[in-house]
Amino acid sequence: MGLYKNFKVASYAHAPYLVQAEEKDILRQLDYFDTYLGGLDKIYLEPHRGEHRVSKEKLEAFIKLFKDRGIQVAGGLTATTDLMDDTVHRIFDVYCFSRENFREEFKEVVRETASYFDEFILDDFFFTSCRCPECIKKKGSRTWSQYRLELMEEIAHLVCDTAKEVNPDCRCVIKYPNWFEAWQETGYNPKKQKDIFDAIYTAAESRNPKMSQQHLPRYLSYSLPRYLENAAPGKNNGAWVDNGDSSNNLNWYIEQVMLAVFARAKEICLFGFGGLVDSPELPALGAQLKIADERMSELGSPVGVSTYYPFNADCGEDQLYNYIGMLGVPLEPTPYFEDTAKILFLTASAAEDEEIMDKLKAYVEKGGRAIVTSGFAKAMENKGMSDMTSARITDKVVSGDYYCTDPYIGDRREFFHGPGRITVHGIDYKTNATWSDCELVSENCNYPMLLRDDYGMGELYILNIPDNYSDLYKLPKEVMTLIRKDFARFNRAYIEAESQYNLFLYDNDTFAVASYREYREYMNIVVRGDCEKIQDMSTGQIYEPIRVKDQPDQRFDVAYVMQDEKESVFEVYFSPGTYKFFRIIK
Numbered sequence: 001m002g003l004y005k006n007f008k009v010a011s012y013a014h015a016p017y018l019v020q021a022e023e024k025d026i027l028r029q030l031d032y033f034d035t036y037l038g039g040l041d042k043i044y045l046e047p048h049r050g051e052h053r054v055s056k057e058k059l060e061a062f063i064k065l066f067k068d069r070g071i072q073v074a075g076g077l078t079a080t081t082d083l084m085d086d087t088v089h090r091i092f093d094v095y096c097f098s099r100e101n102f103r104e105e106f107k108e109v110v111r112e113t114a115s116y117f118d119e120f121i122l123d124d125f126f127f128t129s130c131r132c133p134e135c136i137k138k139k140g141s142r143t144w145s146q147y148r149l150e151l152m153e154e155i156a157h158l159v160c161d162t163a164k165e166v167n168p169d170c171r172c173v174i175k176y177p178n179w180f181e182a183w184q185e186t187g188y189n190p191k192k193q194k195d196i197f198d199a200i201y202t203a204a205e206s207r208n209p210k211m212s213q214q215h216l217p218r219y220l221s222y223s224l225p226r227y228l229e230n231a232a233p234g235k236n237n238g239a240w241v242d243n244g245d246s247s248n249n250l251n252w253y254i255e256q257v258m259l260a261v262f263a264r265a266k267e268i269c270l271f272g273f274g275g276l277v278d279s280p281e282l283p284a285l286g287a288q289l290k291i292a293d294e295r296m297s298e299l300g301s302p303v304g305v306s307t308y309y310p311f312n313a314d315c316g317e318d319q320l321y322n323y324i325g326m327l328g329v330p331l332e333p334t335p336y337f338e339d340t341a342k343i344l345f346l347t348a349s350a351a352e353d354e355e356i357m358d359k360l361k362a363y364v365e366k367g368g369r370a371i372v373t374s375g376f377a378k379a380m381e382n383k384g385m386s387d388m389t390s391a392r393i394t395d396k397v398v399s400g401d402y403y404c405t406d407p408y409i410g411d412r413r414e415f416f417h418g419p420g421r422i423t424v425h426g427i428d429y430k431t432n433a434t435w436s437d438c439e440l441v442s443e444n445c446n447y448p449m450l451l452r453d454d455y456g457m458g459e460l461y462i463l464n465i466p467d468n469y470s471d472l473y474k475l476p477k478e479v480m481t482l483i484r485k486d487f488a489r490f491n492r493a494y495i496e497a498e499s500q501y502n503l504f505l506y507d508n509d510t511f512a513v514a515s516y517r518e519y520r521e522y523m524n525i526v527v528r529g530d531c532e533k534i535q536d537m538s539t540g541q542i543y544e545p546i547r548v549k550d551q552p553d554q555r556f557d558v559a560y561v562m563q564d565e566k567e568s569v570f571e572v573y574f575s576p577g578t579y580k581f582f583r584i585i586k
């Protein structure tokens with residue numbers, strides 16, 4: 001018990017496994033955990049999944065077995081059913097909660113689970129996408145999203161009330177799946193459910209960003225635990241990773257766990273128990289977790305650019321902020337508009353908030369700095385955006401691979417080629433009413449990639465997002481760095497590199513960098529403000545700056561000069577699939 005100082009290690013045994021498992025199988029998996037991870041803190045045991053039901057005798061024997069080993073035991077519940085009805089067709093055999101007979105059966109499963117355990121977690125099938133005749137009738141004129149959000153709020157109460165009728169001490173935990181952009185469509189409702197359930201849990205599986213249809217950038221394994229921690233501070237019990245869709249690449253599996261640890265997940269649940277016996281995953285993970293645990297004791301709390309993603313947002317640019325994270329921009333996603341943040345990032349998802357333009361205007365006017373995407377600007381076109389900028393997102397489609405940077409703060413016009421053509425929507429703007437910091441040059445014309453406007457005491461930036469988000473990775477590194485620098489105006493560090501790096505910042509002058517590059521290379525880390533050198537916290541290696549910029553670039557306005565600080569540039573060598581932790585030495 002208490003294997004690591006900064007997080008617990010748990011696993012989840014699903015019913016199909018437990019039905020066929022014998023005691024020797026359980027012991028063999030436990031021994032494997034003992035050998036490579038030093039043990040297991042907690043196990044979630046699932047009595048029932050679809051047609052699979054574990055007998056009472058067997059379940060009780062397994063509960064005892066785990067407890068005898070000093071392992072904390074909780075329950076697991078997967079809301080799928082083998083209840084058949086010819087008129088109900090739906091994905092993954094989830095329940096049709098519009099129907100009384102399905103509800104009654106579900107309540108029975110909840111009662112059964114609560115009778116065994118003082119805590120259980122709902123695996124991520126606690127949703128409905130049913131469009132059976134009964135659901136169509138009950139939905140009425142509402143959207144599916146509205147209907148299902150209300151329905152699953154009601155079913156959340158049904159779960160907790162039913163469980164506590166059987167076992168008043170039972171703590172009910174809801175796990176939110178990694179497909180966060182689709183939660184509202186399927187009734188996942190953290191806005192309401194976080195206060196109904198005793199705790200929440202986060203799926204941190206980014207799996208295979210390219211070949212999985214879930215299209216989840218790796219940064220999700222860090223950002224989603226942060227989002228849910230910010231949604232319900234202190235109630236996010238942990239992060240869940242399975243080896244599905246990453247078994248072809250051991251590093252990908254390890255990285256998912258590491259990123260959840262970097263996000264300060266309190267518990268890591270490794271799915272699934274029994275499937276990890278003899279696996280290459282646990283030996284490799286054990287070695288890395290040991291290192292990560294030591295480092296996490298020295299790192300502070302995560303910090304990053306406040307990224308407003310309202311609850312139930314469904315306004316386009318799904319997953320976009322995770323692509324920005326893959327450029328090495330440290331983000332702190334939150335469902336709340338943080339008007340005290342020094343800098344805000346808004347994607348089209350922020351348009352879910354009907355008061356967003358009033359909030360944004362007030363924030364920037366008071367001196368805030370906001371970076372918004374072209375998708376957000378387009379969504380707000382007739383809702384007040386023209387008060388803040390002369391820019392208009394047009395339907396013109398332009399492509400190219402040649403860029404000009406000419407930041408207003410900098411006064412240096414330079415040109416760069418990217419590795420391939422990208423396609424963006426042409427943005428029109430009025431010269432000298434709005435400044436273009438960077439343009440895509442296409443034949444004998446050019447279109448903005450990054451625009452800057454003054455508004456009140458603050459600044460508004462509009463970042464032009466390619467239709468294919470992964471085209472962001474084709475920006476020349478100088479263009480990416482210009483963008484990173486705008487995000488980093490109040491951060492301690494940013495990077496000068498290609499894409500496929502993550503930067504994780506902490507509030508005690510420490511940070512980490514992870515590389516997902518395909519080859520080894522030198523990259524630059526730029527520390528802003530007081531800094532003599534940086535130290536690799538694992539090896540102790542000291543890095544001296546290769547360049548120090550004391551005098552910031554300036555153009556016309558003294559106010560901007562004051563925002564720029566001394567910058568110290570460090571050259572660091574990275575191999576793919578590795579990460580390093582650094583301490584800033586002043």
Ligand SMILES: [Zn+2]
Pocket residue numbers: 088096097098099130131132133134135
């Ligand atoms: Zn239905």
